[in-house]
Amino acid sequence: MIRVGDRVAHFMNMKRVGVVLEIFRKRNTKTWMVGGTASEVTLAKIEFEDKIEDLSVQDMFLIERK
Numbered sequence: 001m002i003r004v005g006d007r008v009a010h011f012m013n014m015k016r017v018g019v020v021l022e023i024f025r026k027r028n029t030k031t032w033m034v035g036g037t038a039s040e041v042t043l044a045k046i047e048f049e050d051k052i053e054d055l056s057v058q059d060m061f062l063i064e065r066k
Contacts, residue, residue: 002044002057005066010059017063018048 002008002020009017022045042057 002060002062003066006062007064007066008044008046008060009063010055011061012059014061016048018046018053020060021045021047021052023057 002023004020004023006020007017008020009015023042024045025040025042027040043054044057044060045052045054046060
């Protein structure tokens with residue numbers, strides 16, 4: 001489980017290491033299923049050296065616990 005303050009990296013690019021600033025949920029309104037819409041997506045605001053991005057928590061890999 002990823003928490004605020006943890007150092008994380010994206011699993012497709014392990015060289016980009018950042019710090020989690022905030023974890024929040026966003027309603028996924030763009031995906032439609034047969035029975036309705038998909039559930040909410042959990043995102044993390046991550047501060048990298050060059051910029052801050054909102055990325056899915058599912059795509060993050062824990063590097064170091066605070």
